Amino acid sequence: MKLSELTRPWSAFSYGFLDESAKREIRRRILKAIAVPGYQVPYASREVPIARGWGTGGLQVTLTLLKPDAVVKVIDQGADDSVNASSIRKFVSRVGGTVETGDTTQATLIQSRHRIPEEKLREDQILVLQVPNPEPLRPVQPDMSVAREMHADADYGQLWLILYEQLVRSGRIMQGASYPSMVNGRHVMTPSPIPRWDVPKLNRADHLTILSAGREKRIYAVPPYTSVEPLVFDDVPYRVEDHQDKACWRSGVRGFFMNELPQEDGSSLYELSDSHFGIKHIRKAAGEAVSIGETWYRNGRMAR
Template structure:
């Protein structure tokens, strides 16, 4: 017996970087996540060439879904040109041969950190959200074994109590990003650290959404045309951020989610969080023929 007989000939890494075993496991867990919307599915998170906490969960899901005919869009808090978004998009293209784009309308897979694009997604598009902490019960129950049992029993009383305490102390619900939401009338999930502005975009949406946390080794899904209801009291309506009157200083667009940019004089300027949507608005204002999809919001009001 020789060493060469015990080893395989050298081969390049698998298509899409992940090995076939990892992809099979992820596909099984993704199918289970679709079958039980909002329910967390554990998986063996693999090592990928970015640090834990920088989108490894979303990257593994995208690597499992990707194919040469795919068109990839990656955004980081709305921006296509951030270092994290550009690096992930370039890596995905290199290991798969898939196309790259900034345009929401052209993409078939959209991987995002902390935002959902302003333009509506179609049935043939998949949204992959990076999630740092997938457990909505962690703030009220740090013991994960107990939290799993609470999910099994649909015992979310402590979450309701937390929201009630915020109302009593502050006069309003203070929960901003990662607003706990009931999926398909059964499981409460945390919809990634997306702002409250984006949560209604998941309700009865036409696209499939995967949410994956590589560090926590959990993924869950929101299938198309599935109810996603933020936890609210019947006499206290759900409110999104009040950005209806804010105007982007670059594009002049009003009525969408804005980033606040502090100025040296103590004031603030506002800029569209969805950078490509802002670029389209600027080009349209310059008279260029730019295709812009239908948006979830109009003049700050959500329209399903």
């Protein structure tokens, strides 16, 4: 049997903007990232038609995983309609011929910047998170070669020092996003700048999460049913944002992560950060037949 008979022709991979060798490389890196949860796998981040720092890492993974029958959702800090999210979604749709959606439950591939949707993801869905800075040790170890040694040694004591300093100076943990989390009990990762509210959604989730940093050329992953534990002190429990009692001024929904809208009189309004989730609730309230998926949080508490 010849090698050519065992492999598919290269043309089968040449689809969705990236060339076949790029896709092969990124797929192999993704497989390695899945095999070693939380480990940052280097890859040759390509040029894509958006600027570095605007989601190039996420876009490359999305394009690599794209199939003609994919249903793609792109969100930017919870919003489907931001310029960045819309541009990426249209680009993916144009080069891949895929279906665009804002509905989390319908999407098979979700690229996100800084949020995880409120509706629970399933085994058949993949979440791609854009990551600006993949290295959780950077605040304590600016020398990246030493930081990699520390990862190899699972030497993470200094990360607790950051939390210690926050508790001493502010009386509480001030890490609002990119909360360092232990994956599968081995590697500490930064779960991209998602809020603390979203970190528990990664723990033993049904879906696969792939995190990609285009500038830093690193891919890492949280496979399904893998533990993701935020670093905490024994006597200082992990706390999510106090949004349990906030109500969305547009949809009236309570118990989910909100955006705060400061008002001229000094007060604040709140609206659902997950914009399409809010739209669904508004439509449902208006009598439309809308299917709202199961949510991670119920009554403002993580439902597990």
